[in-house]
Amino acid sequence: MTVDRLLPSEEAEDLLALTRDIADKELATRVDQHERDETYPEGLFATLGAAGLLGLPYPQEYGGGAQPYEVYLQVLEELAARWAAVAVATSVHGLACFPVATFGTDEQKQRWLPDMLGGDLVGGYSLSEPQAGSDAAALACRAERQGEHYRVTGTKAWITHGGRADFYALFVRTDAGSRGISCLLAPGQADGLSFGRPEEKMGLHAVPTTTANWDGALLDADRLLGAEGQGLQIAFSALDSGRLGIAACATGLAQAALDAAVAYANERTTFGRRIVDHQGLGFLLADMAAAVDSARATYLDAARRRDAGRPYSRQASVAKLVATDAAMKVTTDAVQVFGGYGYTRDFPVERYMREAKIMQIFEGTNQIQRLVISRGLAQRRED
Known part of the structure; x- marks a missing residue:
């Protein structure tokens, strides 16, 4: 059933119509097989990105859609009505873009956001740890500053798109105390980064959820988002x-x-x-x-x-x-x-x-x- 929505503009109405069309053709036709077989929908997020659906609430100057959040959320709802796993991964991608868009420098935004918002790079959000889920201040994964790099050591957990994402908003401890948490924009692949076997979940089978093991991986210091200690x-x-x-x-x-x-x-x-x-x-x-x-x-x-x-x-x-x-x-x-x-x-x-x-x-x-x-x-x- 098509939901009778009260949208703020004709542009928003056209966007929702586009979303329904894509969701019916690209999601509804594939969801049963991928969820049953627990297989990843190759190319689907690139399709959503090409349609402009991965960067809707972000500024146009960086390739976003500059849409109100009330419109973006209704796009997510339409996607979820066809395929929950894809909609959740789309929401998580938007979450992973947030630190760059909101706390990044102008240079960082210009360097990374266009590919993120256009769907060339799909992101994951890496906050939780095996012993620190809702208690974010208890993070133990560390990033030690060594010259122009951070050396990252520790384990992260419950990462949507883990092992598949091109980048991660990675939250690590750079100092003692709850204020010692910082945020790094981590690449999807790095020497010293490995991923565990995908979790055997009750649902959302088509998009993997994994642990990430950081074994002394070196990340460039210019991947710090915001200031040290601003992570929480x-x-x-x-x-x-x-x-x-x-x-x-x-x-x-x-x-x-x-x-x-x-x-x-x-x-x-x-x-x-x-x-x-x-x-x-x-x-x-x-x-x-x-x-x-x-x-x-x-x-x-x-x-x-x-x-x-x-x-x-x-x-x-x-x-x-x-x-x-x-x-x-x-x-x-x-x-x-x-x-x-x-x-x-x-x-x-x-x-x-x-x-x-x-x-x-x-x-x-x-x-x-x-x-x-x-x-x-x-x-x-x-x-």
């Missing part, structure tokens, strides 16, 4: 935007599950009636629709605050929490609508349910989102 500021400001990306992806996934459930309920009959006409099931579908609409409204509110230059960190956490919890419930209910068939791989709703679970975990677990929200409320009372 960079990471947290990027994650505010990234959480909105995941909220949009979760909403698209939930919309796909709702559409599948509604279509099935209109076709399947029991006791001489379509199952959609049975009140118990009709009410379940109504609750699913309300959850999807609420998730969309929540992430759009946060995005519009971001576009207006207003604080939106708490709203981003609310959006991520609401949308991903909604996706988990809606996809679970979609399986219920299909009955026994929903538990088989003959229909996509079982995949939707598996994919929804991770969205409650990455970009900060939903427990962390509640912590961020509650701290924001406490701070507001103190002010």
Whole structure:
């Protein structure tokens, strides 16, 4: 079903129409095979980049689309409604571009951003570690300054596009204490960099998630983004935007599950009636629709605050929490609508349910989102 969207401009309407066309032709036709076979969609991200969909919220002077965040997120939602793994990887790519676009020098932006935003270089975000997931201040992977280089040693974990990306926004410890975290723009290949076997995940099978092992790799010192010790500021400001990306992806996934459930309920009959006409099931579908609409409204509110230059960190956490919890419930209910068939791989709703679970975990677990929200409320009372 095509979502009836309220878009800010005719240009945005054309962009969403282009996105739907690409998503229907390039994503919807390939998703089942790649997710089943756990194979990477070669060339797909180059196609998205050539269409301008990988750099939408970034400045035109560096090859971006200069689109409002509320438009960019709705593009992500359309992608996720066809293929969640691709939409998540697209969101992560945007997250990986953020440190360069926001904290990079003019020379760094001119050097790297055009290829990033045009899709010639696809990025990953390397913050988490085996013992430091949500606790970013506990990072142990180190970068020691040696003349005109940093020597990087340690292990990173849970990297979307790990081993496939052309660059990584890499967060490392350059000094003691929580303020000793810095951000480097790391190349996808380097002597001393190796990747673990892709994680055997519940869902999002087409895009790998891996560990990265840095064994004394040397990175040029001009790959430092921002100042030494500014890494946590960079990471947290990027994650505010990234959480909105995941909220949009979760909403698209939930919309796909709702559409599948509604279509099935209109076709399947029991006791001489379509199952959609049975009140118990009709009410379940109504609750699913309300959850999807609420998730969309929540992430759009946060995005519009971001576009207006207003604080939106708490709203981003609310959006991520609401949308991903909604996706988990809606996809679970979609399986219920299909009955026994929903538990088989003959229909996509079982995949939707598996994919929804991770969205409650990455970009900060939903427990962390509640912590961020509650701290924001406490701070507001103190002010």
